[in-house]
Structures are given as C-alpha cells and as structure tokens.
Amino acid sequence: MSQSIQDFHDDPRNASIRIWVNGELKPRAEAVVSVFDSGFVLGDGVWEGLRVVGGHPVFLDAHLDRLDEGAKALMIDIGLDRAALKRALYDTLAANAMRDGVHIRLMVTRGVKRTPYQDPRVTVGPATIAIIAEWKEAKPETLQRGLNLFTVHVRRGFPDVQDPKLNSHSKLNCITACIQATQAGADEALMLDPHGFVATCNSTHFFIVRRGEVWTSSGDYCLGGITRANVLALCHEAGIPVREKNFSLTEVYSADEAFCTGTFAGLAPVRAIDGRTIGETLPGPMVQRLQALYRELIVRDVAARAAGGS
Template identity: 55%
Template sequence: MIDQALTTHDALEDPRNAEILIYVNGALVPRDEAKVSVYDSGFMLGDGMWEGLRLYDGVWAYFDEHMDRFFEACKAVSLDVGMDRSGILDALEKTRAANNMHADVHCRLMVTRGPKVRPFQHPSLSRSGPTMVIIMEHSKPVDKLKDAGIRLATVPQVRGLPMAQDAKYNSHSKLNCVIACLQAEQAGADEGLMLDPHGFVNTTNACNFFVVRKGAVWTSTGDYCMNGVTRAKVISLCQANGIPVFERNFSLVEAYGAEEAFLTGTFGAQTPVASIDGKPIGDGTRPVTARIQALYKKAIAEHVAAVSGA
C-alpha cells in the first residue's frame, strides 16, 4: 500500500473558503464568479508575476521583503503593476477585511500584463493595463507535514541557467516546476528535488532545500533558486544564533548522508524531509530543524508585535 502523497502546501479543509471574496482589478467578487479574460496575457502565455504572503495576527509577514522581490521581478520584465506597494497593501487589507480574516491565512497576489487585443505573444498587444487578482484562503498546514515529513525524488528536470528563465522570477510561467512535480509523483514521491545545470542539489519544485550535516546547515549557492524570503530568514537566524550555515554546492551523496533535511517556504515555514529517492534522512529526531522552527516562530511573533505596535 502506497502512503497518500503530501505536498508542502497541504492545508486543513476549511468550509469558509467556499464563500471567500476574491479581488479582481479593484472589485471584490464571490469565488465562483471571479474571472479574467481568455485573452489575458497570464492565461495565454504565463506572462505575469505573483507573490505568496502569509497573515499572522493581522500582519502580513515580511511584507517589505516580499514587495522588494515582487517589484524587482516586475521591473525586470517591464511589467507595470499599476500601483505602488502602499496601494498593494491597501488592496490586501481591503480583501482581508471583506473576508473577515485575521490569522492562518495564505494569500496569492497575481499581476499579469493584462488582456491582449489579439491572441499572440508580443507584449505590445497588451494595451489596457495590468490584471491584478488577490486570492486569500483560510489555510493552516496539516499536522502530518510536521510529523511525517515530505518524500522527495530527484528528477531529471533541472533549474536552468538564468539566460533561459531565471529562477529569480516568481512568474506565472511555472511549467518547469510542474514537470518536475509530475516526475516526482510518477516516481512515487511527494515533490521533486531539482538539480542545477552542473548536477548540484538545488531546490524542490515548490520550496527551497536545506540539509543538516554534523550540526551545520547547508543550502545551495542560490544561483539557480528562487530568492526565497523564508530561505533568507532561516540563513540569518542561523547566523544570529550560533548555528553554522553555508551556501555552497553539494551533491546528492551529501544530501543522502545528511542527518536532517527540510524545506522552506512562506506557507509551511520549515517542512521536514523524510526521505530522498527512498533513502531515509537521519533517524527522524531532527533537533536542528526543531530549533530553527522555534527560532522562526519567535522571529515571526517579534515581527508581528513590531508592525502592529503590540
């Protein structure tokens, strides 16, 4: 019998999500009525950027860092968002208030180049301004993610060179990662562990990847992975709390031999890894991961208190 597959975004079912209001270009629309044009550049070409945010006690965690990443990517592809970060915060707060949301909420902010006048590639065919959609859901990670851990399978799909499609773009064009996820699923795992173009361990199809070896935390150089906000927070927390941490190249041999491994992301924070390619990682005790989880939880609480003035 094969265990039910998990993902790093598995959440507890919440009936309130059937009645959420979704922000579409300034309007708040019931979930079943929220639509964009089939001519939209995001639907047609994946021409857009998105950002995932998480709400803790009324505060959008690390909002400025998320907006730094978002606006940098939009600038790089000449995508006019149509508002500044304060306008985005206003839109988030308007959507949050309309849905009566306060905590355990995940948000997907999406901006595309907007509808096209004809169904072709050239960006100049998008002439009516950007499309902005904000989806917020009541979303709490399932406990099994923390206990059982994620099963990874190394996949042939790689994180490519920046001149192909830079992984720093949190773009709507996610086919590379979707293929990796499918390959992992077909191998009987939950998510795909992706290598970089040189064969070094890089990231999964959805999250950044860390291992723990002899008490030290390792992650990739960052050259081929998303510049994750949670990834950066984990690195800084390790540096501030006497946990050796290295951004470096390492191979699958070193990943298989790790005492612990975990993933980072806005939704799940730090998610333990149970196995890679069927090989159990460590003995399941995960003391370093547990310490990092506690440090991150404390950092979130301090951040929320500072932003809210509590």
C-alpha cells in the same frame, strides 16, 4: 501515499470568500479575468504567496520587494504603488474577516491583449491584479511525518534560458518536476542545477544538516526565497554555522537532517530522499531549533507591523 507540502484540509468558509480583482471585491464565482489576459494566454506575470498571522501578512515588505523586482525585470507596470498594494491586501482581509490561518496569493499579469500573441505591445489594458485570500494551512500530519523527496531529471536551468530568480506565472519547469516526483510516489521533487549539484525543490527550498552545519545551495539556480533568506539570517543571528554552497546527492544521502522551507508551511522536515532515510529522529534537533527561531521571528515581524499600523 504521497502528499504535497502544499496540501491543506478544505475549509467550507472558502466557498464564500470575496476576491480582489482590479480594485473590486467580488464573490468567488464572479472573480474572473479575460481569456485574453496575458497571464492566461502566456503565463506572463509575477506573483507572491503570503501567510497571515494576527491580521498581518508576514514579511510583507520582503515579498513586495520581490514582486517589484520581478515586475521591473519583465517591464510590467503594476499600476499601484506599494501603499496602494498594501491597502488592497488589508481590504481583502477585512472583507473576509480574516486574521489567522490564512494564505494570500497576490497575482499581477501584464494585462489584457487585443489578440492572443506573446508580443507585449499587443497588450491593450493596464496590469491585471488579483488577490485571493483563503483559510488555508499546511496539514499538521504532513509536517509530522516529514516529506519524501525524489530527485528528478528535470533541471533548474541557466538564467539566460529562464531565470530561476523570477517568480513568474510560468511554472512549467517546476510542474514537470512535480509530475515526475508524484509518479514516483514522492511528496516533492528535488531538483539539480545544470552542473549536477543540488539546487532546490519544485515548490520549496532545500537544506541539509551535516555535523552541526546547515547547508543550502549556492542560490544561483533557485528563486530568492523569503523563508530561505530568513533561515539563513536566523542561523547567523543564533551563531549556527551555515553555508550557501555547491553539494552533491552523495552529501545529501549521508546528511544528519534535511528540511524544506517555504511561505506556506515554514520549515518542514524531510524523512527520506530517493529511498534513503535521513537522520535518526523526526524532526531532528536542528530542525526543531530552527522551527522555534522561525516562530519567534514571525512574532517579532507581526508585532513590528502592528506597531507601525500597516
């Protein structure tokens, strides 16, 4: 049975969480936005997902950098500076007495419109900001058995159509890819770029290991992933040969190992792609090594944030 890498075991504590909406912490049932909100009407907004370890959102500054870049590209005035956003995140964690095993969704939309129409000039209020913190972790069994990927016909598009670098609320391209993969019985969609080279997955980034080298896509047709960037940096730091390059499915099918990366699950091994078994062991030696290095990086980041007081 297929299962998304984003799946998790339900936690009853999530029924009573308090959610930050435009400066107020509200019970889950009362945390609502207007039907005229730009995010609801048009998917007009940007967002970030963050993991919480030891009471701190991991790699927070990198996530806020990406949020800020997306908002600037869309000409959305967030209305809060970085210090205020950090306070809002920590206030949300404190209100829910959360320290570990937590995932945060930080969402910013252009705000409320006076009529449901795309033109940003009909927006009548400030940006809508919502912070949802939940007790949520990737299922251990999903990570243990590895992911089954299916290459879909839905492509990652050119940046002059809808730039894949934007972490926008509009995710229809990824959703249609996810639907096709799910109907094919897979866990995640592997997506190609307009030229037929491997680009990314519908909700994670994709890597392969060949002859001791780690490969990922050129990055031209995928989101600038935080975990992806961390894995690239870890490889350089550890002296592991790593390449950002174009490669085809033929090279994927004969890979020694494959894995996906994302904020929610970290590094997840891939066991099969389009019916081809990848590698001989799961997780493979390179994935195990990178998982360990990634865990150490999280510990360093949390320690630095704790020492800095935010």
